[in-house]
Amino acid sequence: MRITIIAGLLVLSAALTAFSVLAFDLFAPVRDEVQFVLVTGALWLLFGLAYWLLRRVRGKAVVALILAGSTLIGGAAMVGPPNTSTDSARYAWDGIVQNNGMSPYAFTPADDRLDSLRPDWLFPASQTTADGQEACVGERIASAHKTDSGDLLCSALNRTAVPTIYPPASEIFFAGVRFLTGPEPAYWPLQLAGLVLSVGTTVLLLVGMQRRGLDPRSAALWAWCPLVATEAITNSHVDMLGVIFVVAAAFLVSSKKVWRGGVMLGIAIGTKLIPVLAAPALLKRGGWRMITASILSFALLYLPYVLATGIGVLGYLPGYLSEEGYQDGSRFALVSLVAPGESAVIVAALILAVVALLVIVKTDQNQPWVGQLVMIGATLLVLSPRYPWYALLLLPFVALSGRWEWLLVPMALTLRLLVPSVQLTQTSIAISVIVIALVSLHRAGPGGLKRILPRSRRVRPA
Numbered sequence: 001m002r003i004t005i006i007a008g009l010l011v012l013s014a015a016l017t018a019f020s021v022l023a024f025d026l027f028a029p030v031r032d033e034v035q036f037v038l039v040t041g042a043l044w045l046l047f048g049l050a051y052w053l054l055r056r057v058r059g060k061a062v063v064a065l066i067l068a069g070s071t072l073i074g075g076a077a078m079v080g081p082p083n084t085s086t087d088s089a090r091y092a093w094d095g096i097v098q099n100n101g102m103s104p105y106a107f108t109p110a111d112d113r114l115d116s117l118r119p120d121w122l123f124p125a126s127q128t129t130a131d132g133q134e135a136c137v138g139e140r141i142a143s144a145h146k147t148d149s150g151d152l153l154c155s156a157l158n159r160t161a162v163p164t165i166y167p168p169a170s171e172i173f174f175a176g177v178r179f180l181t182g183p184e185p186a187y188w189p190l191q192l193a194g195l196v197l198s199v200g201t202t203v204l205l206l207v208g209m210q211r212r213g214l215d216p217r218s219a220a221l222w223a224w225c226p227l228v229a230t231e232a233i234t235n236s237h238v239d240m241l242g243v244i245f246v247v248a249a250a251f252l253v254s255s256k257k258v259w260r261g262g263v264m265l266g267i268a269i270g271t272k273l274i275p276v277l278a279a280p281a282l283l284k285r286g287g288w289r290m291i292t293a294s295i296l297s298f299a300l301l302y303l304p305y306v307l308a309t310g311i312g313v314l315g316y317l318p319g320y321l322s323e324e325g326y327q328d329g330s331r332f333a334l335v336s337l338v339a340p341g342e343s344a345v346i347v348a349a350l351i352l353a354v355v356a357l358l359v360i361v362k363t364d365q366n367q368p369w370v371g372q373l374v375m376i377g378a379t380l381l382v383l384s385p386r387y388p389w390y391a392l393l394l395l396p397f398v399a400l401s402g403r404w405e406w407l408l409v410p411m412a413l414t415l416r417l418l419v420p421s422v423q424l425t426q427t428s429i430a431i432s433v434i435v436i437a438l439v440s441l442h443r444a445g446p447g448g449l450k451r452i453l454p455r456s457r458r459v460r461p462a
Contacts, residue, residue, distance in 0.1 A: 007065065021077060023039075033419055040226065078192065090164065090166075092178060126152050166238065167302070169267050195233050205400065237389040239271070242268045246265065247396045249261045332383065376397065405435055
């Protein structure tokens with residue numbers, strides 16, 4: 001009966017996922033934020049209830065349910081176009097440009113020289129309005145102007161006036177997907193790739209957990225999570241590519257296969273840089289070998305682009321960091337309350353440096369996922385990005401450690417995206433910090449705090 005109920009909840013989750021993709025998007029001129037939040041909340045509730053029931057299921061049914069749910073919910077997430085982000089349009093364009101022998105670091109999407117490459121679904125023709133003016137029409141379509149001619153350019157991309165921001169592993173991935181499908185298919189190729197990667201991560205987690213004697217039921221914390229369906233598949237964020245390589249790196253290094261683990265980590269960092277947060281927990285065992293392998297693999301990925309573009313491979317990264325408010329401290333939701341302005345950057349850096357030091361010193365190298373969870377989760381809480389898909393990197397370590405309380409982090413970031421209120425963001429992140437701290441202390445048991453903090457040495461009298 002319990003298995004039947006779980007199966008029913010998974011089917012219901014898939015149906016509600018499909019409904020949310022078709023019924024809601026952040027690009028609609030008029031949108032009901034309350035309904036969007038309620039549907040998203042219902043998805044998280046169904047997810048929590050299904051996982052709670054799974055904890056009492058035994059045997060092969062666990063693996064079957066986890067895989068079926070991962071595939072079913074992920075497939076349902078493909079029923080419509082992206083609804084919270086336009087990033088995948090840029091991914092597609094970067095792939096198209098590369099397959100035509102050009103570097104996305106050297107050319108902006110608005111460059112007149114790329115006119116012959118533009119598919120209609122990414123760059124629709126303008127329409128003439130009643131007053132005879134040319135205008136761009138469509139929910140995801142923005143108005144821009146070409147670099148040289150100044151002509152109106154209708155585009156589904158964001159930031160058409162700047163080169164790409166994405167590192168080389170991501171660019172190779174974009175080119176590979178578009179090489180297989182060509183430029184004409186719209187959003188589904190990257191969504192399908194996201195589904196393959198997400199289910200592949202589920203399989204990787206199940207196999208790795210079985211070999212290490214971990215409870216496989218915790219893999220559902222990744223496989224059924226609404227954030228995976230929404231951001232890895234519907235919106236096709238390339239963070240998903242980094243996730244699977246980071247999980248592989250954690251398994252390899254913890255198994256003393258340091259060189260191979262370092263290569264996997266370097267590729268993961270080459271997708272979006274953020275996976276470097278998984279490194280501190282692996283340093284004790286990985287040491288110089290892991291660092292060397294990571295740097296070499298990262299450098300080899302960049303080499304063809306450096307040869308083609310030179311320093312331009314940095315793309316729009318410096319401008320992006322400034323735009324997001326990380327240089328003046330305005331993006332740090334909680335830290336800015338006690339350290340306003342540029343001082344927030346210093347305070348945030350100090351907090352994360354302390355966390356990194358504790359992670360390096362205290363992490364069990366046979367099971368580094370708790371340290372990786374803390375490092376990544378603490379960074380997300382301190383930086384409080386407005387993009388919940390950054391939390392995809394956190395989820396596999398929630399699964400490996402079984403520490404469900406850290407799911408409050410992606411929930412808080414999702415709420416920030418759907419309801420962009422500073423006060424609400426500060427409240428949700430503060431609640432997350434308090435709950436995570438209390439549950440973590442409870443898990444640690446008596447004397448847990450003393451075991452976490454560095455021991456002080458007693459000074460012997462002379």
